[in-house]
Amino acid sequence: MNMRSMDGDVRVPAGALRAFMERAFAAEGFAAEQAAQIADVLMQADLFGIESHGAQRMMYYHRNIASGSAVVGAEPEILRQTPVSALVDGHFAMGHLAARMGMQLAIDKAKAAGVGICAVRNSSHYGIAGYYTLMAAREGLAAFSMTNTGPIMTPTFGVEMMLGTNPIAFCMPADPVPFWFDASTTVVTLGKVEVHAKRGRVMPEGWTIGADGQPCRDAQRMNDSILAGEMGGILPLGGAGETLGGHKGYGLGVMVEALTGVLAQGLTAPDMQGAHGDHTCHFFMAFDPAMFGDAGEIRAGMSRYLARLRESERAPGCARIYTPGEKAFAAQQDRLERGVPVENKTLAELRQIASELGIEGI
Amino acid sequence: MNMRSMDGDVRVPAGALRAFMERAFAAEGFAAEQAAQIADVLMQADLFGIESHGAQRMMYYHRNIASGSAVVGAEPEILRQTPVSALVDGHFAMGHLAARMGMQLAIDKAKAAGVGICAVRNSSHYGIAGYYTLMAAREGLAAFSMTNTGPIMTPTFGVEMMLGTNPIAFCMPADPVPFWFDASTTVVTLGKVEVHAKRGRVMPEGWTIGADGQPCRDAQRMNDSILAGEMGGILPLGGAGETLGGHKGYGLGVMVEALTGVLAQGLTAPDMQGAHGDHTCHFFMAFDPAMFGDAGEIRAGMSRYLARLRESERAPGCARIYTPGEKAFAAQQDRLERGVPVENKTLAELRQIASELGIEGI
Numbered sequence: 001m002n003m004r005s006m007d008g009d010v011r012v013p014a015g016a017l018r019a020f021m022e023r024a025f026a027a028e029g030f031a032a033e034q035a036a037q038i039a040d041v042l043m044q045a046d047l048f049g050i051e052s053h054g055a056q057r058m059m060y061y062h063r064n065i066a067s068g069s070a071v072v073g074a075e076p077e078i079l080r081q082t083p084v085s086a087l088v089d090g091h092f093a094m095g096h097l098a099a100r101m102g103m104q105l106a107i108d109k110a111k112a113a114g115v116g117i118c119a120v121r122n123s124s125h126y127g128i129a130g131y132y133t134l135m136a137a138r139e140g141l142a143a144f145s146m147t148n149t150g151p152i153m154t155p156t157f158g159v160e161m162m163l164g165t166n167p168i169a170f171c172m173p174a175d176p177v178p179f180w181f182d183a184s185t186t187v188v189t190l191g192k193v194e195v196h197a198k199r200g201r202v203m204p205e206g207w208t209i210g211a212d213g214q215p216c217r218d219a220q221r222m223n224d225s226i227l228a229g230e231m232g233g234i235l236p237l238g239g240a241g242e243t244l245g246g247h248k249g250y251g252l253g254v255m256v257e258a259l260t261g262v263l264a265q266g267l268t269a270p271d272m273q274g275a276h277g278d279h280t281c282h283f284f285m286a287f288d289p290a291m292f293g294d295a296g297e298i299r300a301g302m303s304r305y306l307a308r309l310r311e312s313e314r315a316p317g318c319a320r321i322y323t324p325g326e327k328a329f330a331a332q333q334d335r336l337e338r339g340v341p342v343e344n345k346t347l348a349e350l351r352q353i354a355s356e357l358g359i360e361g362i
Numbered sequence: 363m364n365m366r367s368m369d370g371d372v373r374v375p376a377g378a379l380r381a382f383m384e385r386a387f388a389a390e391g392f393a394a395e396q397a398a399q400i401a402d403v404l405m406q407a408d409l410f411g412i413e414s415h416g417a418q419r420m421m422y423y424h425r426n427i428a429s430g431s432a433v434v435g436a437e438p439e440i441l442r443q444t445p446v447s448a449l450v451d452g453h454f455a456m457g458h459l460a461a462r463m464g465m466q467l468a469i470d471k472a473k474a475a476g477v478g479i480c481a482v483r484n485s486s487h488y489g490i491a492g493y494y495t496l497m498a499a500r501e502g503l504a505a506f507s508m509t510n511t512g513p514i515m516t517p518t519f520g521v522e523m524m525l526g527t528n529p530i531a532f533c534m535p536a537d538p539v540p541f542w543f544d545a546s547t548t549v550v551t552l553g554k555v556e557v558h559a560k561r562g563r564v565m566p567e568g569w570t571i572g573a574d575g576q577p578c579r580d581a582q583r584m585n586d587s588i589l590a591g592e593m594g595g596i597l598p599l600g601g602a603g604e605t606l607g608g609h610k611g612y613g614l615g616v617m618v619e620a621l622t623g624v625l626a627q628g629l630t631a632p633d634m635q636g637a638h639g640d641h642t643c644h645f646f647m648a649f650d651p652a653m654f655g656d657a658g659e660i661r662a663g664m665s666r667y668l669a670r671l672r673e674s675e676r677a678p679g680c681a682r683i684y685t686p687g688e689k690a691f692a693a694q695q696d697r698l699e700r701g702v703p704v705e706n707k708t709l710a711e712l713r714q715i716a717s718e719l720g721i722e723g724i
Contacts, residue, residue: 084446084476085653114446115477119654142620158683160675170617172624181617183610187600206606213677231675237607238549238599244568245599245611248545251686252614254671255532255543258504262534262663265655270670291447292481293627301624308632309616313522313593315575321520324613 010347011339012362017055018043020350020362024058027357028065029072034097041096041127044134046340049331052191053128055342059349060125060276061094062356069278070094070124076101083113087264088120095126095147095280103132103145103284110141110286119259120282121266125149130182130328133171136286137178140295143286145169145182148260150272152226153186154233156242156250159213161226161233164269164280165189166256171325172289174302180325185253186234190226190275193234197223198345206239208232215240226275259283372709373701374724379417380405382712382724386420389719390427391434396459403458403489406496408702411693414553415490417704421711422487422638423456424718431640432456432486438463445475449626450482457488457509457642465494465507465646472503472648481621482644483628487511492544492690495533498648499540502657505648507531507544510622512634512642514588515548516595518604518612521575523588523595526631526642527551528618533687534651536664542687547615548596552588552637555596559585560707568601570594577602588637621645 018039025035038061046054064070074093078086086105090098102118109116126132129145136143149164169182188207196203196219203217210216211231225232237249261268266281289298306323314321335341342350347362354361380401387397400423408416426432436455440448448467452460464482471478488494491507498505511526531544550569558565558581565579572578573593587594599611622643623630629641651660668685676683697703704712709724716723 080654082476082653085649087654113475114444115479117477117649117653142625154677155671155674155683157677157680158671158674159677162671162674168614170620172620179616179620181613183607183613185610187607204605209677213679237610239606243566244601244606245545245549247684247686248547248599249607251543251545252530254541254668254686257667258532258534258541258664262667263504263651263654263660265660265663268667268670270674287447287479289625291444291479292442292449292625298625298627301627302620305619305624305630306616308630309517309520309524312517312520312524312632315516315519315521315571318519318575321517322609324609324616 009344010342012342013339014043014047014336016362017046017340017342020354021055021058023359024062024353024357027359028062030094037100038094038096041131044131045128047332047335048128048328049335050128050328051341052189052195054340055350056346057127058353062353064124076120076123078105081105084109084115084117086116086118088118090120090123092122092124092279095124095282098123099126099132099282099284100135102282103135103143103286106143106284106286107136107139107141110136110288111139114291115287116285118284119264120284121264123280123282124278125276125280126282128182129167129169130171130180132284133169133182134178134180137171137173137180140173140288140290141286142172142289143170144284146256146259146283148257148269148281150275150278151229151269152190152234152275153236153250153253154209156236156247159209159211159231159233161229162270163250163253163257164272166253168252168256172302173299174306175299177325177329179302179306179323180328185237185249185256187237187239187249188234190223190234193219193223193226206235208234209240256283371706372704374704375701376405376409376698378724379408379702379704382716383417383420385721386424386715386719389721390424392456399462400456400458403493406493407490409694409697410490410690411697412490412690413703414551414557416702417712418708419489420715424715426486438482438485440467443467446471446477446479448478448480450480452482452485454484454486454641457486457644460485461488461494461644461646462497464644465497465505465648468505468646468648469498469501469503472498472650473501476653477649478647480646481626482646483626485642485644486640487638487642488644490544491529491531492533492542494646495531495544496540496542499533499535499542502535502652503648503650504534505532506646508618508621508645510619510631510643512637512640513591513631514552514596514637515598515612515615516571518598518609521571521573521593521595523591524632525612525615525619528615530614530618534664535661536668537661539687539691541664541668541685542690547599547611547618549599549601549611550596552585552596555581555585555588568597570596571602618645
């Protein structure tokens, strides 16, 4: 059933992987609809080729549920709202469920009033930030999604991890695929450091610094020290110091924390346990481009500009220029046709989960 | 009257510089209130220590007015609006005036409805993006300000300048000073390349690439080629390729173009004349944190988190950790007390402007 793959170790048909995830979350105690919703977020990551946030994270969620970090049966609650805003307390639900509710509120308000902003606190890890902006893009809306996480980023001139991955996701309708941007405000995510550690690879200079403030390229050492909460960490986008704009990545990271942990009046990164972060806070915003003109023309304008970027002059030796989201949608096409690449280690984890939950494996 | 300075060549008292700018813009034909408004944006840049966008830009604006790129007497017009949005046509007014009107609309709507978004097209260079977010912060609001500009940034894997400086500015009330972030999505602005060229300095690797796609550290050559619109340009934040996250800076740049040129249905960077860009488009958004909780508590939370960042563990040899906006407000204090540093070359330009306009010089 599983084919050999160049990327992961095997290719698992998307339908089979999704069905397994749904079985697993149902067995964890979630209602069928909730299990499907959580699985949909993870599947989207795997389909988009962001394997770090797909099936590979099943064991992490399995343990979070066991430890009570993510609470099965928790019901996120609207604490206050206006026609254009909502504040949600996730009550430590699975982040995917609290986040779906948050973005749906933003979408509903945007459809009724033109714009909706939702701040969510006391949530948990919500998967890829960009999943939620896609929900809005399907409705013809533009949208932002941001989250704080446990501390992994050092401030410019600092060695203490004070900020999370703090991604900014933004989506705007376009053809043939939406403009879909989803990026951490760190140089790289912890997942990339983990992958280098697993594979025994040396990291490029400019990803991490050690406790001494000097570049560290030892992936295993940095992975361990980050998970242990020691000094040193992942650098902001733009790297160390200010020469290449590290203060800009740092500033964008603080901006995300301002819009999540601070605005939602929840925890900020330094108060979270673990690199992924319990009790995370999210920010969602959706708005209707039709407030500014003909929605079809704005969508066509977005598509035209993206096409011009792709067709612009390439650097010698570079095969092509991508626009944000293109790679993800191409990966989705590939994975729907040829299956999702899964590493043997992940496959073994999924089988362990199946065994522990007493469900059919994969 | 002018004192020697370590930074610029002389220090000019802030009041004298402001009065000169107001005289100059009045002599260009602006009403007294408009002249004061334009001068206030430029003065804020000089006070914040962002000299590239202060008095140093007077000659640029003087020429723009002479050439008709910025039209004296143009009246920006609201083309459509809702309780939470507005689309403004700047009719090629001075960007500062069109932008002030745009942000004021966003502020007024945020005060009435909780949030306001304003897209502006057919404007011109609007000075520092962060000026406008400060207008909102003074009213207790959080705010974004973004603008497109003429092309200076190459896409990841490309050598053709397809994006502008495309800054993201964000501000949120805090004490003792607001959280004030204002950064281009390029590694550096064209101004930094110009300064290196003027001073005959070699640039750090990672700022620009030449037509061959290779790093170029020759500031004069890059400054000339960018102004001439040749191949090569300034790299996105994160640098060349994807190793250090250059695709993230590029994606953020496209996001700004989506929210400005595309949303406002004006020009995008590749269709603009010149690096600074005529006919620029802006995006403003303001919202009231009080929709999400007690405004004073959210403000205190922001202040606490910023203080923790400043007090976090410093890298060995680093004197301190800054939070975004701190340096700007410290510079303002210094300049109000000791005058604004102005280079001799800029002073000569101001005197030339005075002579051409037949007004009292400085």
